[in-house]
Amino acid sequence: SQTIHQWPATLVQPVGSPLSLECTVEGTSNPNLYWYRQAAGRGLQLLFYSVGIGQISSEVPQNLSASRPQDRQFILSSKKLLLSDSGFYLCAWSPDYEQYFGPGTRLTVT
Amino acid sequence: RKEVEQDPGPFNVPEGATVAFNCTYSNSASQSFFWYRQDCRKEPKLLMSVYSSGNEDGRFTAQLNRASQYISLLIRDSKLSDSATYLCVVSDTGRRALTFGSGTRLQVQP
Numbered sequence: 485s486q487t488i489h490q491w492p493a494t495l496v497q498p499v500g501s502p503l504s505l506e507c508t509v510e511g512t513s514n515p516n517l518y519w520y521r522q523a524a525g526r527g528l529q530l531l532f533y534s535v536g537i538g539q540i541s542s543e544v545p546q547n548l549s550a551s552r553p554q555d556r557q558f559i560l561s562s563k564k565l566l567l568s569d570s571g572f573y574l575c576a577w578s579p580d581y582e583q584y585f586g587p588g589t590r591l592t593v594t
Numbered sequence: 595r596k597e598v599e600q601d602p603g604p605f606n607v608p609e610g611a612t613v614a615f616n617c618t619y620s621n622s623a624s625q626s627f628f629w630y631r632q633d634c635r636k637e638p639k640l641l642m643s644v645y646s647s648g649n650e651d652g653r654f655t656a657q658l659n660r661a662s663q664y665i666s667l668l669i670r671d672s673k674l675s676d677s678a679t680y681l682c683v684v685s686d687t688g689r690r691a692l693t694f695g696s697g698t699r700l701q702v703q704p
Contacts, residue, residue: 516690527696528638528681535690543691574637581626581685583692585637 486511490575490586498594503548503562505589507575510556515577517558519550520585522572534558565593597621598695600682606701611672615698617665617682624693626685627658629667631678632697638681641667672702 487510497503509515519531530543532550540550547566551559558575570593576583600617607613619627627644642649644656644665655668665682682695 518691528694530691530693533691572635578690581690581692582628582640582643584640588637590635 486577486579486584488575488577488584488586490573490589492589493587494590494592496592496594497565499567500564503560503565503569503591505560505573505575505591507558507560507586508556509577512556512577512579514555515579517552518576518578518583519558519560520574520576522574524571528574532560567593569593596695597693598682598684600695600698602696602698604699604701606703607672608703609672609674611702612668612670613672613700614669615667615680615682615700617667617695619663619665619682619684619693621684621686621693622663624663624684624686627656627665628683628685628692629654629656629665630681630683630694632681633678638694641680669700672700674702674704676700677702 489508516535518533520528521531522528534540534552537552548562573589575586598619629641630638631641632638642651642656644658646658648657653670657666679697679699681697683692685692
């Protein structure tokens, strides 16, 4: 069966520091991969999606970037965090249209 | 206008009650429809897909009305464990990305 992992689970970072969040999927090959952010009390906002290695589409222009160095690995990065980057970051994979989410990373920027 | 609109609630219902959630979507080209459930501070989990013919899974029934661009979820015999936020979700065929509603919060009370 397929499993999706995210780490770290929680993170507290100062403004201006870099960020790297990792997501890996097991038990499937060439999945579509997604990064979402959920601000406190808000809905899910799609940040990036990828249909294959090295193929990244950005949904929202901001100080975040994503990379897919391997088939089942998706990384979210930032060079300098802003206070507004705080939120719950969720990675998801999709075999078709439905999506399955990882446990998420709760990021607090101080 | 939001792409997917839901009543935020909360819906406070007693155990055993029947409760219905509604959702409207703006993109008439949307092809796939889902209900997700999100517990507090957890990742969303797929509850069920929604088909034009309607579908049922135990105590849960989902309906889709394409002409009115309207989706519903009915929960019968509510349990305490049904307390969560229910997310209405539609898929864009072009990019296979999901658009999430902001969710409807359900609180089932003893």
